[in-house]
Amino acid sequence: xxxxxxxxxxxxxxxxxxxxxxxxxxxxxxxxxxxxxxxxxxxxxxxxxxxxxxxxxxxxxxxxxxxxxxxxxxxxxxxxxxxxxxxxxxxxxxxxxxxxxxxxxxxxxxxxxxxxxxxxxxxxxxxxxxxxxxxxxxxxxxxxxxxxxxxxxxxxxxxxxxxxxxxxxxxxxxxxxxxxxxxxxxxxxxxxxxxxxxxxxxxxxxxxxxxxxxxxxxxxxxxxxxxxxxxxxxxxxxxxxxxxxxxxxxxxxxxxxxxxxxxxxxxxxxxxxxxxxxxxxxxxxxxxxxxxxxxxxxxxxxxxxxxxxxxxxxxxxxxxxxxxxxxxxxxxxxxxxxxxxxxxxxxxxxxxxxxxxxxxxxxxxxxxxxxxxxxxxxxxxxxxxxxxxxxxxxxxxxxxxxxxxxxxxxxxxxxxxxxxxxxxxxxxxxxxxxxxxxxxxxxxxxxxxxxxxxxxxxxxxxxxxxxxxxxxxxxxxxxx
RNA sequence: GGUCAGUUGGUGAAACGGUUAACACAUCGCCCUCUCAAGGCGACACUCACGGGUUCGAAUCCCGUACUGAUCACCA
Numbered sequence: 103x104x105x106x107x108x109x110x111x112x113x114x115x116x117x118x119x120x121x122x123x124x125x126x127x128x129x130x131x132x133x134x135x136x137x138x139x140x141x142x143x144x145x146x147x148x149x150x151x152x153x154x155x156x157x158x159x160x161x162x163x164x165x166x167x168x169x170x171x172x173x174x175x176x177x178x179x180x181x182x183x184x185x186x187x188x189x190x191x192x193x194x195x196x197x198x199x200x201x202x203x204x205x206x207x208x209x210x211x212x213x214x215x216x217x218x219x220x221x222x223x224x225x226x227x228x229x230x231x232x233x234x235x236x237x238x239x240x241x242x243x244x245x246x247x248x249x250x251x252x253x254x255x256x257x258x259x260x261x262x263x264x265x266x267x268x269x270x271x272x273x274x275x276x277x278x279x280x281x282x283x284x285x286x287x288x289x290x291x292x293x294x295x296x297x298x299x300x301x302x303x304x305x306x307x308x309x310x311x312x313x314x315x316x317x318x319x320x321x322x323x324x325x326x327x328x329x330x331x332x333x334x335x336x337x338x339x340x341x342x343x344x345x346x347x348x349x350x351x352x353x354x355x356x357x358x359x360x361x362x363x364x365x366x367x368x369x370x371x372x373x374x375x376x377x378x379x380x381x382x383x384x385x386x387x388x389x390x391x392x393x394x395x396x397x398x399x400x401x402x403x404x405x406x407x408x409x410x411x412x413x414x415x416x417x418x419x420x421x422x423x424x425x426x427x428x429x430x431x432x433x434x435x436x437x438x439x440x441x442x443x444x445x446x447x448x449x450x451x452x453x454x455x456x457x458x459x460x461x462x463x464x465x466x467x468x469x470x471x472x473x474x475x476x477x478x479x480x481x482x483x484x485x486x487x488x489x490x491x492x493x494x495x496x497x498x499x500x501x502x503x504x505x506x507x508x509x510x511x512x513x514x515x516x517x518x519x520x521x522x523x524x525x526x527x528x529x530x531x532x533x534x535x536x537x538x539x540x541x542x543x544x545x546x547x548x549x550x551x552x553x554x555x556x557x558x559x560x561x562x563x564x565x566x567x568x569x570x571x572x573x574x575x576x577x578x579x580x581x582x
Numbered sequence: 583g584g585u586c587a588g589u590u591g592g593u594g595a596a597a598c599g600g601u602u603a604a605c606a607c608a609u610c611g612c613c614c615u616c617u618c619a620a621g622g623c624g625a626c627a628c629u630c631a632c633g634g635g636u637u638c639g640a641a642u643c644c645c646g647u648a649c650u651g652a653u654c655a656c657c658a
Contacts (some may be wrong), residue, residue, distance in 0.1 A: 113658060115658085146657070147658075148653070155654090182620090199637085211656095215655095215656075217583055252656095254656055256656095272586095272587065272588090275586065275587080276586095277585065277586065281586090281654080282583050282654095283654080284599075284656090285655095286655080286656050288656085290656060291606090291656075291658040293656085295655090295656070295657085296657070296658045297658090299658095300658095315652095316587080316588095316651090316652070317651095317652055317653075318588070318653090319587065319652070319653080319656090320586055320587085320652060320653040320654075321586075323586095343588085343651095344651080344652090346651095349650080350651085352651090378594095380634090381594065381595085381606090382592090382594070383622080385594085385595055385596065388602075389597095389605050389606085391594095391605085391606060391607095391608095408594095408595080409587075409588060409589095410589070410651095411587060411588085411650090411651070412593090412594060412595090413593060413594075414593095414594095415592095415593045415594065415607065415608080416608080417593080417608055418593070418594065418607040418608075419605060419607095420607090421606090421607055422606095422607085423606085424620090426622075460618095460619095460645090461620085462618095462619055462620040462621085463618070463619045463620075464619090474610075490617080492617085493616085493617085503635095521615075526616085530616095537615085537616050538615085538617075540616075541614095541616030541617075542616070542617065544616085545593075545616070545617060546617090549617095551617085551618095552617065552618085553617055553618045553619090554617065554618075555617095555619080556616095556617095556618095557615090557616045557617065557618085558616055558617080559616065565652080
């Protein structure tokens with residue numbers, strides 16, 4: 103069997119949206135599962151929709167995700183060029199369209215749009231465009247061409263019979279030929295239509311597996327007709343169900359839905375995003391959800407791609423992102439998180455201790471900031487914060503507890519979490535308190551918060567002895 | 583409207599004619615605990631859009647209905 107070759111063929115029209123990225127992922131996985139090649143092709147023939155910098159976004163996104171392409175505009179390959187506008191300049195589409203005319207599989211059409219519109223209106227729903235130009239003799243055609251009349255090239259389609267194809271996801275689909283138009287291959291401006299260029303490129307690049315969104319399911323028979331006209335092998339088709347924003351709408355950048363870039367900015371990790379979207383529309387055969395990219399490639403199976411649109415659930419992504427953060431190696435985790443810590447606190451604190459304190463408490467990187475601002479300066483707080491049902495504390499209790507805490511800590515020389523905890527918890531036991539009764543008021547004094555990462559003793563360690571005692575004093579002043 | 587496709591809990595989903603309809607997220611309890619998390623345990627679809635049929639037996643196969651989506655361009 104020949105080597106599997108898949109391609110990702112985006113238009114550079116702006117941000118990379120999630121559905122698009124997932125299609126790229128699937129194409130990548132299908133290739134890599136069988137040691138095949140993954141190709142990047144830029145489809146930029148619609149000059150009007152081009153967006154500055156969009157190609158770089160595509161490169162960057164693929165790179166950040168580890169979806170490395172074996173061939174593409176930036177790294178070359180034996181099937182170039184990989185940018186459609188460049189391919190067009192070489193005249194291949196023009197050449198192949200005319201080849202089809204010579205073969206008698208396509209024809210020149212000089213019809214005006216109004217003529218077609220007229221037919222369409224007359225026929226209504228059962229519209230089937232009957233092209234009068236098909237009846238033109240060779241001489242008549244040549245005369246029109248010589249006269250410089252604008253023309254398009256249309257594929258010949260016999261209205262009788264049916265065309266069917268097998269999709270790896272949706273199964274065998276059959277349509278009647280009379281529902282198919284004699285599609286335009288080459289436009290009057292000499293540009294190929296998207297569909298035509300696609301088929302030519304896929305064939306010329308030896309693409310074995312065409313992976314794309316299921317919105318192309320309906321036009322696939324037309325593609326097949328082109329392959330058949332040339333006598334080319336038809337690729338395997340893998341149509342993917344859409345990624346939805348809700349029950350009715352797809353995720354799309356037009357609606358302002360989250361793009362890959364947006365998710366990164368919100369503190370999600372590329373690996374987690376990729377892992378999550380792999381599971382939107384595909385399910386592994388084993389009971390497992392966390393997969394690295396290479397593990398996905400191994401486990402991936404086209405047969406297990408679903409047929410229904412899957413709603414993007416940010417909550418589950420958030421959970422999964424947290425799993426990635428928690429499972430990360432310590433050093434990698436510190437490297438990841440330190441910039442965020444130092445961005446809000448500077449370098450005055452032991453950022454590794456802070457990183458430890460927030461480790462189990464963050465799901466996304468963007469949660470870090472709010473969680474740690476109190477280290478710089480305790481939050482302003484109301485005395486009511488000292489109320490805690492479980493600790494049985496209130497401002498009055500705090501007033502009696504805090505001096506005890508202070509006394510213990512003043513006597514402590516070896517300042518670390520462990521020792522702080524021990525001395526306080528021993529004291530609590532001695533006085534017949536629960537730990538929480540000692541710790542909670544202390545936490546409030548140190549952070550100004552009812553909820554803080556790490557707990558009172560971890561915070562005390564990070565703040566240092568002096569600052570800890572100062573903040574306790576401040577709390578005491580405030581209470582009196 | 584024509585054509586094509588889809589329909590299992592709030593969400594992702596498993597099941598390939600026979601199970602109490604997995605598992606995960608979310609939610610809600612409980613446990614653990616120096617708060618919150620994390621972690622542990624448990625609850626959560628009398629039922630697989632609906633109606634028929636086939637079968638000893640259907641979420642699974644067939645037909646119909648409803649609903650949803652896609653597509654019907656010299657746009658990609």
